[in-house]
Amino acid sequence: MNRYHRVVFQDEAAFRFVGGRVSVDFTATHGLRWRDPSVERIPAPADLARWFVEAGLIDIPVPVSASALRSARELREALYRLMRGRVLEEPLDRRAIDLVNRWAAKAPPAIRLTADGSAKHLVAPTADGLLAFVARDGVDLLGGSHANRLRECSSDTCTLIYLDTSRAGSRRWCSMEVCGSRDKMARYRRRAAD
Template structure:
């Protein structure tokens, strides 16, 4: 989904999708999909966590990357205390707020512009829910050797192999078909 610089949302959960802001991790550190603070703001909006890009600073970007890497290591089976502490510290931030507004059409929910700490808190709280619950056993890494994306396997059999059937899965099947290994 998207080009090399585009965001990927095949993970099934915001925290898993957040780890995909680094692409091709298998290639000497991969490449950064959030190279600057504005890109971080765009990711929050593209992920559906806020209706508009929040203003982000260089410090916000550094904090987001620290959280992202801690979540990634934990999703890959790590148990380092500093990673757990990082996720817990961010999960303690209050989530974005929605207020009630009186409009000509009646009462409507209205999101308050979200702050980066509240959005990172939302991502961290999602990571806590994934890692601390039954979904932890269903986190997988894409079977495509040129993809390093993590995803939550929600298939009934728990046997999903690719981050996306539309990209990695179809490429794999096409390669098998061309090689005669059907």
């Protein structure tokens, strides 16, 4: 078992970045949704600040208020409902649409190309601006041609949503290294027990 496996299996609170888009990864800050209790990966404002950094949006944490954290969780659940609705091909939740649209209408941080042309940086980010950035990514994804590539992990014990960018559109796991290999091991053990 390599280090990545150990971290992911042992630390439920660790952030997951297997969604393929920042708005999808944001929904993964609420994990094991089937379980009671599920896992809240942004329990405190500082955790949301850390998520913005680990998601690669900013280099230095920005101040996050308690109300920004509440808003962030609301936005996250609305994005999740809409993405899962797409996965299940259900009608989209109107209240979730309104909430995501309200955030997408706010001004995101400005973006800037770096001198070497290799990266864009968010300029003067704030927590609200970063949430607007995430909401816009969600609108772009849900309203775009890739929305039909949203999937839910096939594992019974994983509720992560991800964007399937495989050519055939046949990816089954949020992560081959975690849920994919866990499934392979389970099938191997079943065969060995026969």
